[in-house]
Amino acid sequence: MIVVNYLAAAAVFCLGLYAVLTRRNIIKMVMGLSLMEASTYLFVVSVAYRARSTAPVLLNPQDGKTPAELAKGDVADPVLQNFCLTAIVIGVALTAVFLAVAVRVAQHYRTLDADKVRAMRG
Amino acid sequence: MTTPVLAALLPLAVVIPLTGAVAAPLLARLSRRLPLVVSVVALAGAAVPLALAAPSVFSGTVVVHYLGGWVPVHGAALGVGFAADPFGLVFALAFVVIGALLLVSTLSQFGGLGPRELGGYACLFQLLIAALVGSALTADLFNLFVWFEVAALSSYGLTGFLLERPVAAEAAFKILVLTTLASFLLFVGIGLLYAGHGALNLAQLHGSLARGTRTPDRIALGLLVAGFATKAGLVPFHGWLPDAHTAAPGPVSALFSGLMVSMGVLAIGRLAFQVYASGSTAVLGVLLVLGLASALLGAVLALAQDDLKRLLAYDTISQMGIVVVGLATGTAAGVGGATYHFVNHALFKSLLFLCAGAILHANGVERLSEMGSLVRRMPVVTAAFVLGVLSIVGVPPFNSYVSLGLIHDALHETHQEAAYVLMLVAQVVTIAALGRATWLAFFRRRPQPYENPERLRAGMITAMSGLGVCCVAAGALPEQILRYVVAPAQATLLHGSAYARAVLDGGRGAAPAPVAFQYGNVEELVTVAVSVVVAAALAYGYLRIREPVPVRALRAVHTGSVNDYAAYAVGGAVLVVAVLALAI
Numbered sequence: 001m002i003v004v005n006y007l008a009a010a011a012v013f014c015l016g017l018y019a020v021l022t023r024r025n026i027i028k029m030v031m032g033l034s035l036m037e038a039s040t041y042l043f044v045v046s047v048a049y050r051a052r053s054t055a056p057v058l059l060n061p062q063d064g065k066t067p068a069e070l071a072k073g074d075v076a077d078p079v080l081q082n083f084c085l086t087a088i089v090i091g092v093a094l095t096a097v098f099l100a101v102a103v104r105v106a107q108h109y110r111t112l113d114a115d116k117v118r119a120m121r122g
Numbered sequence: 123m124t125t126p127v128l129a130a131l132l133p134l135a136v137v138i139p140l141t142g143a144v145a146a147p148l149l150a151r152l153s154r155r156l157p158l159v160v161s162v163v164a165l166a167g168a169a170v171p172l173a174l175a176a177p178s179v180f181s182g183t184v185v186v187h188y189l190g191g192w193v194p195v196h197g198a199a200l201g202v203g204f205a206a207d208p209f210g211l212v213f214a215l216a217f218v219v220i221g222a223l224l225l226v227s228t229l230s231q232f233g234g235l236g237p238r239e240l241g242g243y244a245c246l247f248q249l250l251i252a253a254l255v256g257s258a259l260t261a262d263l264f265n266l267f268v269w270f271e272v273a274a275l276s277s278y279g280l281t282g283f284l285l286e287r288p289v290a291a292e293a294a295f296k297i298l299v300l301t302t303l304a305s306f307l308l309f310v311g312i313g314l315l316y317a318g319h320g321a322l323n324l325a326q327l328h329g330s331l332a333r334g335t336r337t338p339d340r341i342a343l344g345l346l347v348a349g350f351a352t353k354a355g356l357v358p359f360h361g362w363l364p365d366a367h368t369a370a371p372g373p374v375s376a377l378f379s380g381l382m383v384s385m386g387v388l389a390i391g392r393l394a395f396q397v398y399a400s401g402s403t404a405v406l407g408v409l410l411v412l413g414l415a416s417a418l419l420g421a422v423l424a425l426a427q428d429d430l431k432r433l434l435a436y437d438t439i440s441q442m443g444i445v446v447v448g449l450a451t452g453t454a455a456g457v458g459g460a461t462y463h464f465v466n467h468a469l470f471k472s473l474l475f476l477c478a479g480a481i482l483h484a485n486g487v488e489r490l491s492e493m494g495s496l497v498r499r500m501p502v503v504t505a506a507f508v509l510g511v512l513s514i515v516g517v518p519p520f521n522s523y524v525s526l527g528l529i530h531d532a533l534h535e536t537h538q539e540a541a542y543v544l545m546l547v548a549q550v551v552t553i554a555a556l557g558r559a560t561w562l563a564f565f566r567r568r569p570q571p572y573e574n575p576e577r578l579r580a581g582m583i584t585a586m587s588g589l590g591v592c593c594v595a596a597g598a599l600p601e602q603i604l605r606y607v608v609a610p611a612q613a614t615l616l617h618g619s620a621y622a623r624a625v626l627d628g629g630r631g632a633a634p635a636p637v638a639f640q641y642g643n644v645e646e647l648v649t650v651a652v653s654v655v656v657a658a659a660l661a662y663g664y665l666r667i668r669e670p671v672p673v674r675a676l677r678a679v680h681t682g683s684v685n686d687y688a689a690y691a692v693g694g695a696v697l698v699v700a701v702l703a704l705a706i
Binding site: 037114 | 275285289293299305306684
């Protein structure tokens with residue numbers, strides 16, 4: 001059932017959001033954001049799902065079908081899967097930057113508590 | 123040149139700075155300053171295809187190029203399209219021209235840094251400009267998301283560029299968290315839209331949405347508006363903006379404030395008018411509320427700041443609010459005024475941030491309470507700063523007079539008198555905030571002299587005079603700007619179907635519709651004069667009283683905690699989505 005996917009995506013998203021909004025440890029916030037990110041992939045891939053469809057590979061189809069027949073609706077939507085691939089690549093870069101900044105914060109402030117890292121306010 | 127040639131050259135506006143970004147760190151091995159010099163050349167090169175396209179684009183043609191030759195078939199576009207319409211081209215040209223001037227300023231301000239730092243700086247700077255130009259030209263929603271991410275990644279690097287300052291790491295973390303949250307909203311919003319319509323091309327989406335806007339489409343619009351509002355720094359998505367501007371070096375603050383935040387406004391404008399059919403959603407109402415909240419809150423918080431760059435950053439929030447209010451009127455005068463005000467803001471805010479950077483560079487002070495007597499020490503900077511302030515204030519003949527006047531006219535035209543009054547209040551507080559800053563920094567007497575001040579360098583003066591000249595020109599030639607730039611820009615935005623036809627079928631685009639503005643309108647002149655007098659009284663009074671309770675409460679809400687800022691942004695996003703989904 002695809003509904004399960006949507007529910008799981010929503011649950012993981014909320015879990016990540018909870019971590020971002022309530023955890024003060026910078027690493028835990030980064031983990032929360034990674035969870036939210038993963039949930040958006042699950043959501044978008046689930047949107048691409050079509051009942052009784054195959055993966056969007058049109059070369060050498062089985063069951064004697066032609067690529068054109070496959071493309072008419074029996075494959076999952078490849079564009080949305082492409083979205084996810086692009087977003088995963090961006091997400092990796094993002095996590096690297098996140099952790100680099102976390103290391104810098106730890107070096108400068110000798111803490112990972114975001115609540116102690118707020119020299120700028122008001 | 124013919125339109126197909128211009129169209130084929132269009133991607134060069136992005137490709138040249140991207141190439142420069144790759145080359146910059148490598149060239150740093152040859153010579154320290156080479157990366158910055160190459161960056162200036164690359165941005166000038168990027169301006170060439172844009173400038174070549176400008177005459178035909180501003181006469182109403184939309185120059186369209188599909189990357190890789192994947193042209194639309196039967197009204198369905200699979201390839202990524204680049205379309206220069208007048209609205210996008212105004213932004214793209216401002217991005218490359220002002221970006222090049224800021225690099226000239228960096229060239230002399232950071233000339234002393236090492237080759238690795240300069241190479242990295244030039245790389246990130248060009249990457250950000252390339253992303254901004256790409257977002258202004260693209261006609262594809264997912265491509266827009268990718269440019270958003272490219273801009274975001276390079277902005278993180280630039281925010282944390284002076285990593286020896288602890289606040290830089292703090293600011294970088296805040297901008298990372300909030301922009302990442304925004305990118306999730308955009309990603310899900312684009313996924314929803316694609317799932318409903320099977321299209322990513324803005325023109326194709328326009329056609330599909332014109333047949334009917336269902337609830338998922340409105341939710342998607344809410345997510346997209348909230349995501350781009352974070353980039354634009356609108357209240358309540360603004361938590362990252364003042365910190366990032368305070369911690370970054372002067373030219374980077376100018377780049378963020380003058381150029382990067384406008385990317386959000388540009389995208390919101392495109393979504394509200396060119397993608398969604400006007401009147402099918404409550405987006406204009408939502409934008410009006412967001413814009414007014416930003417205009418007021420930004421102005422009040424600017425009045426309360428002691429750090430000069432932070433003051434200017436809060437004013438950026440206020441000015442973006444004004445631009446969004448202009449868009450929210452949905453009329454020719456309002457949208458035209460918003461476009462004009464974006465150009466003005468990019469010019470005067472870059473100029474003011476360069477002044478703040480120059481003061482810090484020369485005297486090592488960044489707080490207003492430590493400044494004073496700068497008029498005798500730095501007459502050039504004083505002149506530039508006062509020019510910028512007068513432009514914001516909007517005294518004729520300076521540029522904001524026309525753009526603000528147009529937005530005021532639009533609010534009268536649509537009978538939104540309450541919004542007009544709130545705009546005037548925001549303007550009065552803005553004038554008071556900047557007047558207070560000018561007095562404290564430049565004209566107040568400072569008892570003790572500055573310690574071993576550094577002298578201003580040629581590049582900084584060149585950039586400041588360049589921006590100053592553009593600022594004066596934008597105010598001195600309102601007739602020409604209204605006729606040749608603003609009129610076509612507002613027409614292309616307000617006539618989404620003409621834009622859609624041009625992008626998909628190669629039509630001509632919307633015909634420029636004239637925007638009327640009475641320069642010598644007595645009512646407007648009296649309003650400006652009265653606001654200046656009231657603002658002077660307010661600034662004078664504010665210098666003499668303790669911080670009033672409402673201001674203190676507002677400042678207390680800005681706790682500096684990432685968790686709180688994320689909570690404000692998420693709350694704002696939920697509200698925006700709920701209102702757009704439920705209102706018909």
